[in-house]
Amino acid sequence: MPQILIVEDEPDIGELIRFHVMREGFDAVVIRSGRLAWQEINRNPPRLVILDLMLPDMDGLEICRRMKLERRTRGVPILIVSAKGGEADIVAGLELGADDYVTKPFSPNVLMARMRNLLRRAEAAGLGDDADRSVMTVAGESLVIDLDRHTVVVEGRPVELTRSEFEILRCLVSRPGFVRTREQIIAAMHGDNVVLTSRTVDVHITAVRRKLGELGSLIKTVRGVGYRLDECAAESTP
Ligand code: CA
Numbered sequence: 001m002p003q004i005l006i007v008e009d010e011p012d013i014g015e016l017i018r019f020h021v022m023r024e025g026f027d028a029v030v031i032r033s034g035r036l037a038w039q040e041i042n043r044n045p046p047r048l049v050i051l052d053l054m055l056p057d058m059d060g061l062e063i064c065r066r067m068k069l070e071r072r073t074r075g076v077p078i079l080i081v082s083a084k085g086g087e088a089d090i091v092a093g094l095e096l097g098a099d100d101y102v103t104k105p106f107s108p109n110v111l112m113a114r115m116r117n118l119l120r121r122a123e124a125a126g127l128g129d130d131a132d133r134s135v136m137t138v139a140g141e142s143l144v145i146d147l148d149r150h151t152v153v154v155e156g157r158p159v160e161l162t163r164s165e166f167e168i169l170r171c172l173v174s175r176p177g178f179v180r181t182r183e184q185i186i187a188a189m190h191g192d193n194v195v196l197t198s199r200t201v202d203v204h205i206t207a208v209r210r211k212l213g214e215l216g217s218l219i220k221t222v223r224g225v226g227y228r229l230d231e232c233a234a235e236s237t238p
Pocket of ligand 1: 009010052053054055170
């Protein structure tokens, strides 16, 4: 069973990725056809899929869609590798359930860091779902979110968030380091009796950032895609 399945039709790129994956100590197989890749994933689910989106016979988005429909492949992390300028496809991929992405041309170190991160998270999810936790913390304990009580504490100081703002923050904090598209954020706010648009999300984000004070800078805008909570930014802030 390949640990890491690389779906990439450009041979040089496929080999480059394989080289780096194997150097990380994982078995890796490159498949150049989307159709064959899906057959292989379905027959023999790998630990993670590195997925190019533009493929000759079955595109990467279709593979994402099929993987998330099937119970046995649903939990396999998907890391998209897509051409720059393909934001619409990246957004579509994330909404179909892909976990992260890098754009071409990519830094192999960044790609490997994202891969290790996803593998670590998949393992943690197998041990106990983050969704069960009632208290989430960010940047040490600078930001503490209590999901049962709906309270947020920033640097020891309670902060009042509206329900929408709270749901947005929960959505971002539940997957630190990962991009959330505006559609995903809107979905997370489901149940709010307000008509939600991308613009509304942006307005709420601005409010959340302001209320979090200095920690507001942890919420990064990912141009053309959505938002991400970046915990590392906190550590680099003096
Ligand atoms: Ca391609």
